[in-house]
Amino acid sequence: xxxxxxxxxxxxxxxxxxxxxxxxxxxxxxxxxxxxxxxxxxxxxxxxxxxxxxxxxxxxxxxxxxxxxxxxxxxxxxxxxxxxxxxxxxxxxxxxxxxxxxxxxxxxxxxxxxxxxxxxxxxxxxxxxxxxxxxxxxxxxxxxxxxxxxxxxxxxxxxxxxxxxxxxxxxxxxxxxxxxxxxxxxxxxxxxxxx
Numbered sequence: 001x002x003x004x005x006x007x008x009x010x011x012x013x014x015x016x017x018x019x020x021x022x023x024x025x026x027x028x029x030x031x032x033x034x035x036x037x038x039x040x041x042x043x044x045x046x047x048x049x050x051x052x053x054x055x056x057x058x059x060x061x062x063x064x065x066x067x068x069x070x071x072x073x074x075x076x077x078x079x080x081x082x083x084x085x086x087x088x089x090x091x092x093x094x095x096x097x098x099x100x101x102x103x104x105x106x107x108x109x110x111x112x113x114x115x116x117x118x119x120x121x122x123x124x125x126x127x128x129x130x131x132x133x134x135x136x137x138x139x140x141x142x143x144x145x146x147x148x149x150x151x152x153x154x155x156x157x158x159x160x161x162x163x164x165x166x167x168x169x170x171x172x173x174x175x176x177x178x179x180x181x182x183x184x185x186x187x188x189x190x191x192x193x194x195x
Contacts, residue, residue, distance in 0.1 A: 001018055001023050001024070001025050001026065001078075001079055001080035001081070001082070002025075002026040002028060002052070002071075002078060002080070002081050002082070002120070003015045003018070003025055003026070003027060003028060003082045003084060004028040004056075004081075004082065004083055004084050004085035004112075004113075004116070005028065005029065005084040005085030005086065006025075006027040006028050006029055006035075006038060006084070007027070007029035007031060007034035007035060007037075007038050008034070010084055010135070010180045011028075011082070011084040011085070012038060014082060014084070015027055015038070015042060015049070016041075016042060016045060019042050019045045019046040019047060019049060020045050020046055021046070022046055022047060023046075023047065023079075023080075024047045024048075024049070024050070024075075025042070025047075025049045025050070026049070026050045026051075026052050026071065027039060027042070027049050027050065027051050027052065028052045028053075028054060028085065029051075029052075029053060029085075030053065030054065030055040030056070030057075031053075032053055035051045035053055036051070038051075039051050050074070052067065054067060056085055056107065056108045056112035057104055057107055057108050059112065059115075061115060061119075064115050064116055064118075064119045065119055067116075067119070068119040068120050068122070068123065071120070071123060072122070072123050075123070076123075076126065077123055077124075077126035077127045078120055078123035078124050078126075078127060078130065079124075079127045079129065079130055079131070080130065080131045080132075080133070081116075081117065081120060081124065081130075081131070081132045081133070082133045082135070083113040083116070083117075083132070083133065083134045083135060083157070084135045085108065085112070086108060086109045086135065086150075086153070087104070087105055087108050087109065087150075088105075088150050089101050089102070089104070089105040089148055089149045089150050090148060091146045091147060091148065091150075092146060092148065093145075093146060094148065097148050097149070101149070102148065102149040105148070105149035105150055105153055106149055106152070106153050106156075109149075109150065109153035109154070109156075109157065110153040110156040110157060110160070113134065113157065113160070114160060117132060117164065121173075124173050125171065125173065127172070127173075128172060129172060130172060130173040130174070131173070131174045131175075131176070132161075132164070132173060132174070132175045132176075133176050133177075133178055134157045134158075134160070134161045134175075134176070134177045134178070135157075135177075135178055135179075135180055136154050136157050136158055136161075136177045136178065136179050137150070137151075137154045137179060137181055138179065138181055139151040139154055140154030140155055140157060140158045140177075140179075141154075141155070141158055143155070157177065158177055161175055161176070161177045
């Protein structure tokens with residue numbers, strides 16, 4: 001199971017729990033030192049995790065392709081993908097929002113999950129019971145002033161998850177959005193094929 005943004009907060013907690021319950025977890029983060037600390041912390045909890053250092057703000061398609069190929073050669077399949085990595089950006093009026101920061105937030109919160117999912121779908125298809133989870137937010141389905149690029153990126157994630165669930169409806173890959181903030185969002189799930 002790949003957990004993006006595993007080095008802190010929800011990603012760290014989920015990674016630890018998955019390992020405790022016997023999962024082999026691929027810990028993603030951009031900071032090498034934070035990943036090493038997490039690796040040392042988690043290796044005693046269960047199956048030894050794997051570390052994946054990728055900076056979603058800078059990573060290009062060929063890096064994602066190489067990453068997917070490395071996972072495929074090591075594991076042959078992927079049972080789960082939690083898109084947890086993200087940044088808030090500024091909470092400021094649109095007329096003052098920095099354009100470079102806007103693009104960075106959209107890249108990390110929306111474009112990176114698209115590219116990573118696209119490249120990992122072949123490995124997810126090899127699982128008998130795969131799940132793709134997208135962390136979203138209350139501002140992902142109800143726009144609020146001053147939430148800027150974060151709000152737009154989470155609206156995009158909600159739409160992407162719904163579209164992907166519909167596309168994968170005849171496969172064994174489930175697709176859901178989860179809202180770690182506690183405000184319930186509608187879940188989207190690809191249906192299993194009927195026997």
